Amino acid sequence: MMKTLLAALALTCLSSLAQAQSCAVQASDKKLNGAAKTSFLTKCEKDAGAACDKQAAEKKLAGAAKASFTKKCVSDAAGT
Numbered sequence: 426m427m428k429t430l431l432a433a434l435a436l437t438c439l440s441s442l443a444q445a446q447s448c449a450v451q452a453s454d455k456k457l458n459g460a461a462k463t464s465f466l467t468k469c470e471k472d473a474g475a476a477c478d479k480q481a482a483e484k485k486l487a488g489a490a491k492a493s494f495t496k497k498c499v500s501d502a503a504g505t
Contacts, residue, residue, distance in 0.1 A: 449466070
């Protein structure tokens with residue numbers, strides 16, 4: 426059981442590192458412009474919002490604390 430928990434923790438850490446680049450940096454790396462950039466940023470921010478909501482649920486946040494956490498989390502992920 427301990428090995429399973431350690432494996433889950435390792436995967437979570439790797440996932441966090443993969444998401445470390447902001448949406449803006451990823452768009453720049455892909456050399457996106459115009460509508461393609463806008464579309465990419467919209468999808469990236471939406472995905473970040475879902476991930477942030479999941480993190481807020483794991484932390485058992487509710488109300489203003491959840492809203493504040495999610496807003497900061499999405500802002501950090503978007504690179505704004």
